[in-house]
Amino acid sequence: MDGHVTTIFWLCRDFRVADNTALVAALKNGPIAPVFLIDKMLMEQGAASRWRLQRALAAFDADLRRRCGHGVLILRGEAEDELPKLARRISASAVHVTDWPCPQMRRVQDQARKALGDVPLLLHMGHLLIHPRMVHTKTGGAYKVYTPFARAVREAGPDQPIAAPRRIEIAPDLPQGEVLDNLNLAPDMRSGAAVLERHALDPGEAAALARLDDFLSHAKGYGEDRDRLDRPATSGLSEALAVGEISPRTIWAISMRRIQAGDTAADDARKFLSEVLWREFAWHLLIEFPQMDHRPWREEWSRFPWKSHGAGLDAWTQARTGIPAVDAGQREMRVTGRMHNRVRMITASYLTKHLMIDWKQGLRHFQDSLTDWDPASNAMNWQWVAGSGPDASPFFRIFNPVTQAQKFDPDATYLKRWLAGYRGSKSPDAKDYFDTLPRDWQVPSAYAAGDDAQELADRRQAALEAYAKMRD
Numbered sequence: 001m002d003g004h005v006t007t008i009f010w011l012c013r014d015f016r017v018a019d020n021t022a023l024v025a026a027l028k029n030g031p032i033a034p035v036f037l038i039d040k041m042l043m044e045q046g047a048a049s050r051w052r053l054q055r056a057l058a059a060f061d062a063d064l065r066r067r068c069g070h071g072v073l074i075l076r077g078e079a080e081d082e083l084p085k086l087a088r089r090i091s092a093s094a095v096h097v098t099d100w101p102c103p104q105m106r107r108v109q110d111q112a113r114k115a116l117g118d119v120p121l122l123l124h125m126g127h128l129l130i131h132p133r134m135v136h137t138k139t140g141g142a143y144k145v146y147t148p149f150a151r152a153v154r155e156a157g158p159d160q161p162i163a164a165p166r167r168i169e170i171a172p173d174l175p176q177g178e179v180l181d182n183l184n185l186a187p188d189m190r191s192g193a194a195v196l197e198r199h200a201l202d203p204g205e206a207a208a209l210a211r212l213d214d215f216l217s218h219a220k221g222y223g224e225d226r227d228r229l230d231r232p233a234t235s236g237l238s239e240a241l242a243v244g245e246i247s248p249r250t251i252w253a254i255s256m257r258r259i260q261a262g263d264t265a266a267d268d269a270r271k272f273l274s275e276v277l278w279r280e281f282a283w284h285l286l287i288e289f290p291q292m293d294h295r296p297w298r299e300e301w302s303r304f305p306w307k308s309h310g311a312g313l314d315a316w317t318q319a320r321t322g323i324p325a326v327d328a329g330q331r332e333m334r335v336t337g338r339m340h341n342r343v344r345m346i347t348a349s350y351l352t353k354h355l356m357i358d359w360k361q362g363l364r365h366f367q368d369s370l371t372d373w374d375p376a377s378n379a380m381n382w383q384w385v386a387g388s389g390p391d392a393s394p395f396f397r398i399f400n401p402v403t404q405a406q407k408f409d410p411d412a413t414y415l416k417r418w419l420a421g422y423r424g425s426k427s428p429d430a431k432d433y434f435d436t437l438p439r440d441w442q443v444p445s446a447y448a449a450g451d452d453a454q455e456l457a458d459r460r461q462a463a464l465e466a467y468a469k470m471r472d
């Protein structure tokens, strides 16, 4: 060990060994202390994503033990207190961390940097495909429209992923941390956790790579079928990306290699990469406008007469609006922590346009309920649907949740899967929803609602009038 210095590898949203620049940099000079912090920021994030993060942590810990016989040191406390304490105890020369460039994390990093004093806090790229300063408009600003942004990233070429370290050496004499098996990072999930467990996707880096491999092997048809509610056409990789079990650069490099080798359906795989670029766009927007989760990108939207609470919001969150596609999506999310992208758009549009409820209420509900919660994608998409985002769906384009379901779920396969009693459905998944309910919700045990075309039309008209007034 002589001549070696110890460094801290601070694990945040990068539960992987491949393409982990922070891990590789930390290992350069000697052994590392791999540390994960249970801090206020983590406990303030939504319950479902905390629950998912604990699964990522457990999978990474097991992988680390297999590789080097030691697991992750889990400490409870704030970065500004715990990192300097640990640095002093093991005489660490630096702290390396993969940057998670959201405003909450920026605050934590700033406080930690100050408290660490002479021990530098070194941020590494790993959550994005490309550094934001590599993609900018001719005048040097950030892109606000997706298409030219995506073109610019493709032209600049995302960075190549780096290999996993061959050997991981852990610093001796680390303090005793929290016991992984005793952690309960999402106590507020209540009965939901047991149900989610039954529907969970496998966590961990190996599972994410296998998922990508499987997706690319069956990518044919993705371009058309990704909108179909009744066909499992998408990759299911958003959770793994959210906790960094796989990096976007790895996804890009593997997909391009297979496109070039003719080993996947090229057009569909390219379409998939263009979706990965939507995630990238969201992050570049969030870096440009850190208030994106609580302020409309377009200022004029502060004047829109949003309603912020009431019976409509409760019915929407509790999946009893009576609109099948909206309720089915909410039930899917309550049972699995996931919701099909098209249904996210339908439910979000219904909340913001038919009910005229503030998009921030929807954003918070999704933040608490999605296992793939991602601060940038969630905020950008809510503002996109509401109409207030930089590259947004125009407000007057109001999804009709009934015709959307007819178009993308023509045999009502999705609706029957998630709505018990809907057209005689006895689906076991639909029944699982009732296992997650608090007693006071009073949801009917059979789904008996019909489509209310007149009510939808009236609400649509009211929303359009409010929009016209705002513009005047």
Ligand SMILES: Cc1cc2nc3c(=O)[nH]c(=O)nc-3n(C[C@H](O)[C@H](O)[C@H](O)COP(=O)(O)OP(=O)(O)OC[C@H]3O[C@@H](n4cnc5c(N)ncnc54)[C@H](O)[C@@H]3O)c2cc1C
Pocket: 226, 234, 235, 236, 237, 238, 239, 241, 242, 272, 275, 276, 277, 278, 279, 280, 282, 339, 340, 341, 342, 344, 345, 348, 366, 370, 372, 373, 374, 375, 377, 378, 379, 381, 382, 385
């Ligand atoms: C209101 C609303 C809220 C959303 N909140 C989130 C969120 O919190 N976290 C999240 O990861 N996604 C969010 N999305 C985007 C999208 O619904 C999910 O990324 C997608 O459903 C994930 O499924 P998949 O991995 O099978 O996607 P695939 O179709 O396989 O796409 C591949 C990857 O591309 C990215 N992607 C796809 N669509 C989008 C999109 N519209 N915006 C940004 N990235 C995209 C994701 O990283 C995804 O894993 C939201 C969409 C809406 C309309």
